[in-house]
Amino acid sequence: MRNEKSTEEVARGIRARVFEHTIRNNGGYLSQACSAAEQLAFLYNEALNLGPSTMPLVPPPFAGVPSAANPGYRTGAGYNGPFDAVHDRLFIAPAHYALVAYACLIEVGRMAPEGLEMFNRDGSSVEMIGAEHSPGMEVHNGTLGIGLSTAAGLAWGRRRLGHTGRVCVFMSDGEVQEGQTWEAVQAAAHHGIDNLWALMDVNRQQCDGAMDDVMTVGDVATKFRDFGAVVAECDAHDLPALRAAAATPHPGRPLIVLAHSRPTQGMESLMSRFPRLHYVRFKSEEERARMNAEIAAELGVAPVPLETQ
Amino acid sequence: MEMVNRPYAAAFEAHAVQHPEVLCLSADLTSSCEIDGFRDRHPGQFLSLGMAEQNMLSFAGGLGLAGFRPFLHSFGVFLYRRPYDQLVASIAYPRRKVRLMGFLPGVTTPGGMTHQAIEDIAVMRTLPNMTVLEAGDATEVESIVAEADTVDGPVYCRILRGAVPRLFDTPLRIGQMRVLSEGDDVLVVTAGVTTEEAIRARSALAGAGVSVRHLHLNTLKPFDAAQIVDHAASVRHGVVTLENHLVNGGIGSMVAEALAEAGLARRLVRLGLQDTYAHGGSRPYLMRHYGMDALALVRAIERLTGQSTGIDEGALEAVRVEAVHSAVKAEAL
Numbered sequence: 001m002r003n004e005k006s007t008e009e010v011a012r013g014i015r016a017r018v019f020e021h022t023i024r025n026n027g028g029y030l031s032q033a034c035s036a037a038e039q040l041a042f043l044y045n046e047a048l049n050l051g052p053s054t055m056p057l058v059p060p061p062f063a064g065v066p067s068a069a070n071p072g073y074r075t076g077a078g079y080n081g082p083f084d085a086v087h088d089r090l091f092i093a094p095a096h097y098a099l100v101a102y103a104c105l106i107e108v109g110r111m112a113p114e115g116l117e118m119f120n121r122d123g124s125s126v127e128m129i130g131a132e133h134s135p136g137m138e139v140h141n142g143t144l145g146i147g148l149s150t151a152a153g154l155a156w157g158r159r160r161l162g163h164t165g166r167v168c169v170f171m172s173d174g175e176v177q178e179g180q181t182w183e184a185v186q187a188a189a190h191h192g193i194d195n196l197w198a199l200m201d202v203n204r205q206q207c208d209g210a211m212d213d214v215m216t217v218g219d220v221a222t223k224f225r226d227f228g229a230v231v232a233e234c235d236a237h238d239l240p241a242l243r244a245a246a247a248t249p250h251p252g253r254p255l256i257v258l259a260h261s262r263p264t265q266g267m268e269s270l271m272s273r274f275p276r277l278h279y280v281r282f283k284s285e286e287e288r289a290r291m292n293a294e295i296a297a298e299l300g301v302a303p304v305p306l307e308t309q
Numbered sequence: 310m311e312m313v314n315r316p317y318a319a320a321f322e323a324h325a326v327q328h329p330e331v332l333c334l335s336a337d338l339t340s341s342c343e344i345d346g347f348r349d350r351h352p353g354q355f356l357s358l359g360m361a362e363q364n365m366l367s368f369a370g371g372l373g374l375a376g377f378r379p380f381l382h383s384f385g386v387f388l389y390r391r392p393y394d395q396l397v398a399s400i401a402y403p404r405r406k407v408r409l410m411g412f413l414p415g416v417t418t419p420g421g422m423t424h425q426a427i428e429d430i431a432v433m434r435t436l437p438n439m440t441v442l443e444a445g446d447a448t449e450v451e452s453i454v455a456e457a458d459t460v461d462g463p464v465y466c467r468i469l470r471g472a473v474p475r476l477f478d479t480p481l482r483i484g485q486m487r488v489l490s491e492g493d494d495v496l497v498v499t500a501g502v503t504t505e506e507a508i509r510a511r512s513a514l515a516g517a518g519v520s521v522r523h524l525h526l527n528t529l530k531p532f533d534a535a536q537i538v539d540h541a542a543s544v545r546h547g548v549v550t551l552e553n554h555l556v557n558g559g560i561g562s563m564v565a566e567a568l569a570e571a572g573l574a575r576r577l578v579r580l581g582l583q584d585t586y587a588h589g590g591s592r593p594y595l596m597r598h599y600g601m602d603a604l605a606l607v608r609a610i611e612r613l614t615g616q617s618t619g620i621d622e623g624a625l626e627a628v629r630v631e632a633v634h635s636a637v638k639a640e641a642l
Binding site: 142 | 403
């Protein structure tokens, strides 16, 4: 399934939607949109082989957690298309990127813009930290580091079933601080799971600030190679480079694409907050108004109309 | 007493070869969990995941997502203590059909604190969507494999290994507790290896004129509270629970909750580990040391009835002492 928009347009749309949402709600995962817009646009708009959404454009309300008493339970994976042998599967491992992922679903026509209005509203499935039942999500990844393991298991199973569809994990670089990430890579390499690949947003930021200040992780590419993966590196904001990296052959091994990104790409005004970028909440109405004007100008969109207090 | 060598090994292999969607996962304890023969004979159905339980649990969740039913083999403690987050997020919440086969429950290992699963029942039974089973003899080990695999969701099983006594001649059925005697003085509730302990005291208690109602549990969740309450209501003096586990959160707690919710006033003595860790030692030594053996049960019954039975260790049936090193065990653990 291909979208009418170019991947560049989708990326621009993601930034604009997350910007608008963050300004209006006086807070949001704005920096993640800066670093990951091209990556998510690339995945949904061209890299992944996804069928049409099986879910309503306007997300249904929260319908309960999985239990024996809830036989109608379903995840939000239907927004990524049907489960079958030929289509790819996508896990969004850093579930706090949900706002960015929802914006992407809207841009590629899989969710109505009204879906974002439900973000973090009580009773909504469009949760702040993407849950299994949130649009575009298939598993809980809110505790970082478990996504790649789950994907490796699914990929092993799909290979055994003869599926041609692959399994992709969108990851964040902070996850390399979790031991489970390395357990997952070594297991995927040991078992030759090569229908698995990951696209990692290497923005070098985490909740407490810059990763180098919080926990030094060293040469991640070398570490992944030593654990048995094929690694490709690229500029996360350079689509031809992303395409080339994702096309790297990786027979018998998982592929990890390290997409080196900038946490303020497209919204340079955010640098005034560096390194506190994980969750942007404006410190004053003055800052909010200034960011509204400056970022809107950078994005080439109109400032968000704000009700006067 | 008939002893059966490695009942799990044969039962798992017989089941798995009939069900290609069953996978055998191991975390570097393959022979210790009696699946070495299966690995050698059915390598295509076996996945070695190394000493990396966090990955193994999430990986198994992914296999479940693909429609497989992985059986995870390790010592029970390694299946929940380190990978608890993965247990919840990757297995319990999404109701994956993952079968967690926990070997060496409670103090059945001399491995000490790190190897002894003493709070596994408490942890597992509080998880929504989880089923918890415990095998008490060779017949239950043999039947727990196929029975666990019928569960529409995840299941944790306490498994006995090596030379296991055969106490029962009918298979384990989920939700069906065994009524081993129907006395009316005291209700005794046991599971796993503590059932054998209670049986050791059976004839001595009968000789002392104590009428015991003895229930053996193999299904710890779902817990049949109504039946427990009915049995408790039919005895005069009260209830003793004897478990290979901490009394907090385990069978003692389950019975207490059942009695309280039903408003049934019966005294309750909870035997097991009393808010303490254990240390390494033989099973008979540990069960004696921590008050989990047949003699501790007799003393608890005396407290409830208020009468001495005159029973001492010599009056109980002999303790079954396992060889520390044995051909049916991979290592002394």
